[in-house]
Amino acid sequence: MKKDVEVAILTMEGTNNEEEAYQSFKHSGASPEMIHLKKLENGTKKLSSYDILFFPGGFSAGDYVRAGAVMAARMRSRLMKDLEEFVESGKPVMGSCNGFQTLVELGLIPNVEEKYGLEAALAPNISNRFEARTVYLKISKGHCLFLSEFEDGEIIKLPIAHSEGRFVPKDKKVLEKIVKNGMNVVSYVNQLGNPAGYPWNPNGSESNIAGVCNREGNVLGIMPHPERVFYKYTESDWTRGGGKGGMGNPFFRGALKYSIEKY
Amino acid sequence: MIEKGALNEVPMFGKRSEELSHISERMHLGLSVEEMSRMQVYFENEGRNPSDVEVQAIAQAWSEHCSYKSSKIHLKKYIFGIGKEKVVAEGDAGLVSLDDETAIAFKMESHNHPSAIEPYGGAATGVGGILRDIVSMGAQPIAVTDVLYFGTKKIKGFPSPKFIEGGVIAGIRDYGNRVGIPTVSGGIVYSEFFSPNVLVNVGCVGVVEKKRIRSSAISKPGIKLIIAGGKTGRDGIHGVNMASAVMESGEEDISTVQLGSPITKEPLIHAVLEANERGLVYALKDLGGGGLSSVVGEMLQSGGMGGRVLLDRVPLKESNMKPWEIWISESQERMLLAVEEEKVGEVLEIMEDWDITAEVIGESEEGKRLRIFFAGERVLDLDTDFMTSPVLYERPSSIKERRIVQVLPKNPTDFGKILMGMISDKNVRTREYVVRQYDHTVRGSTVIGPFTGIVGREGPSDASVIRPDWNKESGVAITHGSNPFYSQIDPYMGGKAAVDETVRNLISVGAEPLGFSDCLNSGNPEKPEIMGEFIEMLKGLHESAYDLNLPFVSGNVSFYNEAGKRRIPTFPTILGVGKVDTISNAISPDFKGTDRSIYLVGIPTTDMGGSLYYRRLKIDGGRVPYSDPKTLKRRGWNLLRAIRSGKVSSVHDISEGGIATAISEMTIGSGIGALLDLSPLGLRADFAMFSEPQSGWIVEVKKDREREFEEILGEDSMYLGQTQEGSFEVVRGEEKLVSVGLDLILRNWKRGYL
């Protein structure tokens, strides 16, 4: 059993969610480290020496071209092999917000047809606006390792903050495979737990998809931000009572538990 | 000495005043004849003509924007020095103490002129600039704030208010979101006053370990100067001179327009803070108005040093820039680090790790001379004291005699309709159409955000609370106060009301106020009546802060917000910070349960000048509400005690629209209504409901805690009614005044926003 779980939090200019990701892992008992993409590119750091890989949110390279595109292009050009090895060894990989966008641009999500091909995109929100709000989400945990600490069907609330979060699958077939494999593990719902339109689905995502786990269950991409509500006090409605721990907390517990048990 | 007859010499020797003012005009210096002749005398004593670099450098340092020459005398008298013992340090931003180890750095600043010309870039670079001020103190920014004043009328020759508004908001959004600091607090005020002089006041709050606070003074020779971040270009040249003059038209001086580059800034913040964290930084300052010239001059002068700079070393965006352009360029995203020689290598390595351009450009030296070289030639050789000490003006001032006419509107009949009108008023209704475009949860430390309550139907909150350290329980509360409508009628009372609102908002979330930053907006100070208003405002600020014993730790003055005959009222925007000792005690304004007692703290009056009620009735006149800081202190701190000891379940301060509006807002985030009886107030019903008493709050007290609450607040609290299901009702004895459903309130407040 492994005591010390080492987490690589990938950064570059414009990623900006790394601080709360770092703190969330740290407060879960892991040993996180922020790694600038440059250091992986020039070989000062190696992906394989970490147990968990986290792609934080933000605006990597400003998101000027398209959310996550630059980071993904740079990784594809020099680090794809390392990344594939990491994923295929079964280690946990998670990306939230910009991290999700990057995972999709890298072809790690959904990855149901041709290996690591582009099978989806996160298009501009239908509202044509940046949206920062708290959303209700339904967890359909499947065998996604990050969700093991949730009840199946649980409704949680997490913050979102993005302008490109509309999940668009390449075609019907891809969507069907996602659904059939139970990979659409996190969905936008209304306050009653039912599928609903804007603003409950804040970006117009196909089938209300908020988060997708790969078939193997070790790569999770999610638009909302679990790392921002590690403790109850950053839930947007905590002053009204309820809640014990933060609703984002189980994502980290789940990943850690998996890493400790598996290695 | 610079050789006589050098290529860039500015011939001043023996010139007459007309010729001097001609030089000032031709070189865009913005200096008066007196100032030019003062310069002339200096160089006559040096026995030579100045170089263009020198003249430009002096003009920057002596601009209103950099030197505060019209306001300094008054600021010293009224603003500096209050609550001194609470100030941990001052510099580009001011600091107060959060706990034994940590200080809070904060500042608010205006970016009015740039935003009026190019709203997107103006507002974006405003956010960039205020962030740099916080980082300059060695502090980690934890929140960005913005208080915006938009016009409502299209003025010929200027862009439409809609265009300006859209641009400003997009600029703040695109910059703030990209640097990853949450934009959590602010305000938006719409009024004809601000056509075409839009005001963009931006603030930033940060935290720093006390032992890591950096000053900007260099008081040792041999300290290396490193410029880091963005490259230097022709952009922004003469920005400070523009901010120190009246606008002529909407398409001025294009060379000063910049858009900012948040993804240069984002890693720069990390790198500078990392270097500071590792103890590698001796002194630090950001490059803002006046560029290198102003920064190098001030860093050396404040530590009593001289120094040298090699301009060829400055990384440039475009080749063939003239030395004076490099020296005064206001290109964004740059910081100047002063570093001891043996630590330079390590600092440059950190910069390299973060992919940031950085270069050693000079060093400090014994003595008081600053010398600048370019292509091997000495292009500037000045005494730093002379350069950084402008003439201070005590400009003539006059106070307009105001006759106060108390006006009595007709007794209204449909109170519900008036109330719904207020809830949906442009200046009251939801700000979600703006604020939801700002990331207010990034960094995962937002304990109270701009909107609170049931997810999906949140209402407005009074102040935001950030938990800067996940390992501690303490929180930093952040809010603002300003009321240009009061200030327009009475700048003195307007000043006091701004402080009052700031304090009210902080108390409302359960925070103890710690200090203020004051962003002062005004017109042309060369006009006596404006100087008069300015001084009145300062007196108001002074009296309130003095009685509260709370310092103004930082601030800024923006004069010349005029165009043609149109000008803004003279008024402050106050940024206030407070301390929430235990975040679990923080509180929000949404009602928490039914059948609980509602108390009023504060006393409605007949002073309705500038109130939302009068404005909607188009009544011009009346006395503005009176703010008494001693009362504010008593009520506020007692209420804080009641909150901290767990007697209270929600609090909202009374501001625009009075008691009725405040209570309506408390129903929004909660879906819980209220039943009020105005009988104990003994005023006309419209005055009771809609007057805007200062130092006032609505409080929902927890069940069975009423006695204890009343004991703490004493005569300052008055029982008004109960929370209830379904609707908001107001009665006076038997008389029914208002009865509205909660959905109607919500819908009016949302005005179509989902």
Add this chain to the structure above:
Amino acid sequence: MVDLRITVTLKKTVEDSEGGSVLKTLKLLGYDGVKDVRTGKVYFITLTKGTKKTGREFCEKLLANPVINECAVDD
């Protein structure tokens, strides 16, 4: 020296929310003759070496996601 103009748009099958919002605003401004607005990004790229084909590589590797984008290269 080659000057390329690369235009990246959303595919016709993907809703263009920005275009929709511009359309709405233009109508509000009184232009009822506007039927449709589609938006895109354009990159003006100067190459010291390379051809139109290089531009198409840029599309593939960086500028467009074929799931939602079309990418046109002109010189």
Add this chain to the structure above:
Amino acid sequence: MVDLRITVTLKKTVEDSEGGSVLKTLKLLGYDGVKDVRTGKVYFITLTKGTKKTGREFCEKLLANPVINECAVDD
């Protein structure tokens, strides 16, 4: 029916950080033949009535800020 193509770019005197970021990335991807990248927005507008001149009005009224932008209308 008129089809307009309106291209809004930053003036040469205004720094284009988006272009800068693309340039840097293309170089990192190994394309050292890239000398310069400028970016812009493009609007494809279909009018049932109106001309190129209408397009220029769109520039003025909505799409561009003359202080920082250039706006070109092609049909």
